[in-house]
Amino acid sequence: MKSTELIARKMRQNIVRMIHSANSGHPGGSLSCADIVAALYFNVMHISKENINDVSRDKFILSKGHASETVYAALIEMGVLEESEVYTFRKMGSRLQGHPNMQHCPGIDMSTGSLGQGLSVGIGMSLANKLDGNDFRTYVLAGDGECQEGMIWEAAMAAAYYKLDNLLLIIDNNGLQSDGFNEDVMNIQPLGKKFDSFGWNVFGVDGHDIDVITQACKMAETVKGKPTVIIAQTVKGKGVDFMENQPGWHGRGMNDEEFASAMKQLGGDTDD
Amino acid sequence: MTKRATRESFGQALTELALENRNIVALNADVSKSTKTAELQKVAPERHFNMGIAEADMMGVAAGLALNGKIPFASCFAMFATGRAFDQIRNSIAYPHLNVKICASHAGLSVGPDGATHQCNEDIALMRVLPGMTVIQPCDDVETLQAVKAAAEMRGPVYIRLGRSAVDDVNDESYVFTPGKGVVLHQGKDDVTIFATGLMVQESLMALSILNEKGIDPTVINIHTIKPLDKDLVLEYACRSRFIVTREEHSVIGGLGSAVSELLASEHPVRQIFIGVNDCFGESGTPAELFRKYGLSAKKIAEKIENELNR
Numbered sequence: 197m198k199s200t201e202l203i204a205r206k207m208r209q210n211i212v213r214m215i216h217s218a219n220s221g222h223p224g225g226s227l228s229c230a231d232i233v234a235a236l237y238f239n240v241m242h243i244s245k246e247n248i249n250d251v252s253r254d255k256f257i258l259s260k261g262h263a264s265e266t267v268y269a270a271l272i273e274m275g276v277l278e279e280s281e282v283y284t285f286r287k288m289g290s291r292l293q294g295h296p297n298m299q300h301c302p303g304i305d306m307s308t309g310s311l312g313q314g315l316s317v318g319i320g321m322s323l324a325n326k327l328d329g330n331d332f333r334t335y336v337l338a339g340d341g342e343c344q345e346g347m348i349w350e351a352a353m354a355a356a357y358y359k360l361d362n363l364l365l366i367i368d369n370n371g372l373q374s375d376g377f378n379e380d381v382m383n384i385q386p387l388g389k390k391f392d393s394f395g396w397n398v399f400g401v402d403g404h405d406i407d408v409i410t411q412a413c414k415m416a417e418t419v420k421g422k423p424t425v426i427i428a429q430t431v432k433g434k435g436v437d438f439m440e441n442q443p444g445w446h447g448r449g450m451n452d453e454e455f456a457s458a459m460k461q462l463g464g465d466t467d468d
Numbered sequence: 469m470t471k472r473a474t475r476e477s478f479g480q481a482l483t484e485l486a487l488e489n490r491n492i493v494a495l496n497a498d499v500s501k502s503t504k505t506a507e508l509q510k511v512a513p514e515r516h517f518n519m520g521i522a523e524a525d526m527m528g529v530a531a532g533l534a535l536n537g538k539i540p541f542a543s544c545f546a547m548f549a550t551g552r553a554f555d556q557i558r559n560s561i562a563y564p565h566l567n568v569k570i571c572a573s574h575a576g577l578s579v580g581p582d583g584a585t586h587q588c589n590e591d592i593a594l595m596r597v598l599p600g601m602t603v604i605q606p607c608d609d610v611e612t613l614q615a616v617k618a619a620a621e622m623r624g625p626v627y628i629r630l631g632r633s634a635v636d637d638v639n640d641e642s643y644v645f646t647p648g649k650g651v652v653l654h655q656g657k658d659d660v661t662i663f664a665t666g667l668m669v670q671e672s673l674m675a676l677s678i679l680n681e682k683g684i685d686p687t688v689i690n691i692h693t694i695k696p697l698d699k700d701l702v703l704e705y706a707c708r709s710r711f712i713v714t715r716e717e718h719s720v721i722g723g724l725g726s727a728v729s730e731l732l733a734s735e736h737p738v739r740q741i742f743i744g745v746n747d748c749f750g751e752s753g754t755p756a757e758l759f760r761k762y763g764l765s766a767k768k769i770a771e772k773i774e775n776e777l778n779r
Contacts, residue, residue, distance in 0.1 A: 251537050252537065305535070306531070306535060307560075307563050308559075309559065310556075310559040313556055316524070316526075316532065316556075317531050319532055320531055320533040320538075321532040321533070324532070324533050328537075347524045350524060351525050351528065351529075354519055354529065
């Protein structure tokens with residue numbers, strides 16, 4: 197297994213540890229975007245423990261803030277957060293709030309949680325980078341269900357209008373949302389055609405193939421004059437068979453038996 | 469005496485700021501000529517972002533600009549800035565305590581003929597409830613010019629409430645605006661104090677001349693910063709007043725009157741007359757007609773104070 201894939205596997209183990217310890221959280225959507233976040237943090241973005249506090253650098257906005265576990269897990273792998281903090285997740289006084297809080301958690305580039313807002317914030321960062329004439333890039337990860345928010349489409353218009361080729365949106369296209377399958381709750385497809393008609397460059401990738409995600413992100417850097425969206429096909433709950441593609445695993449904790457089974461499947465140990 | 473709308477003064481101050489500091493940027497939502505960010509556009513077009521009729525997006529973009537070191541001034545009508553985009557202001561600006569200045573115009577009944585959909589009488593309440601948000605309502609040209617520049621110097625989110633209609637000068641060139649410090653405009657001989665904000669400062673001074681003719685002499689204080697409230701000044705004058713009057717072009721629920729009563733109820737209970745919009749919507753009309761009908765005119769205020777003294 198390649199190194200970033202190993203990192204993604206360790207991230208999944210910590211995601212499950214966090215949710216088991218807190219007995220709540222968002223397992224489905226956190227596991228679905230783990231490979232995307234691993235690719236961004238460890239293959240694509242120019243970000244490290246050393247530049248983590250810089251005002252301007254490559255930045256990441258988790259617009260689907262309920263998948264906070266995934267970013268905390270990446271920041272643990274980067275050495276910005278301590279691994280022991282997984283047991284504080286969602287608990288009083290923790291830096292690992294239920295939804296990311298940039299005020300108290302290092303490495304979090306924007307507080308998120310209210311869906312639909314991250315893309316607009318990414319536009320602001322990208323406009324600032326253009327004004328300053330630097331090459332930093334802004335990465336936004338949104339959910340497919342999140343695209344039901346009208347604000348996403350306000351932002352989609354604006355990013356194309358301002359020709360933000362330094363902005364990359366990735367959609368975690370796992371097909372599910374809190375109440376069930378997207379197509380049953382409120383159909384949002386075809387997402388690619390929608391973004392294309394808004395003036396975006398559109399790529400589609402397997403959201404669990406880290407090499408492909410990485411290549412697509414690098415290719416996006418060569419597209420000039422328009423923003424790029426990568427629609428990443430994913431499986432909600434990826435890596436844990438009883439969670440995969442199951443609407444019930446959007447937001448809930450897990451019991452000891454489920455935890456043991458999940459960790460076994462992810463190659464982790466439960467001794468801690 | 470000149471008459472100038474505070475939105476005009478905002479446009480001037482913003483432009484002057486932009487010429488001094490290249491990190492000043494402006495955003496608007498298709499009302500840049502009305503709320504005057506278009507003035508900045510004339511001198512620094514690359515730093516003016518018209519986001520179209522999309523207030524929610526505008527607030528999010530402002531947050532992103534602030535995160536990368538800019539000082540964004542986001543402007544549109546008060547109703548849509550604070551109403552349409554409340555969640556964005558709450559979660560993407562106030563919660564991360566970002567350095568965004570929201571300068572909203574066309575607040576209150578004095579919007580006039582556009583009617584109730586555009587007369588925002590709720591924005592002070594909506595902004596005041598947000599942790600870490602500074603809320604300022606300047607009353608005239610001189611105060612607005614200084615308040616906008618002071619906001620640029622502060623770290624963190626600021627809401628500045630501006631008006632559509634031209635207003636008389638209250639302050640002269642020697643005036644110095646200090647955020648969070650109320651201004652005693654007239655020290656009265658009687659034990660009555662009027663706390664007013666925005667356009668109601670002018671109306672209070674007019675009420676003062678009506679009352680003076682009848683031998684009544686209240687104190688008039690301009691509360692330009694509603695949050696953080698000048699607690700020391702409010703308490704000092706509440707302690708020496710038989711009753712106090714709060715005046716605002718805003719709902720009596722949640723605005724200046726509420727801020728003052730929240731303080732006094734625990735520190736020094738005193739009888740308070742709330743003058744504002746009484747839990748109702750406005751309608752089309754001239755500002756003067758609307759102030760008369762909704763009980764905000766100088767004459768009405770003078771009557772209320774006289775009646776209270778004769779109780």
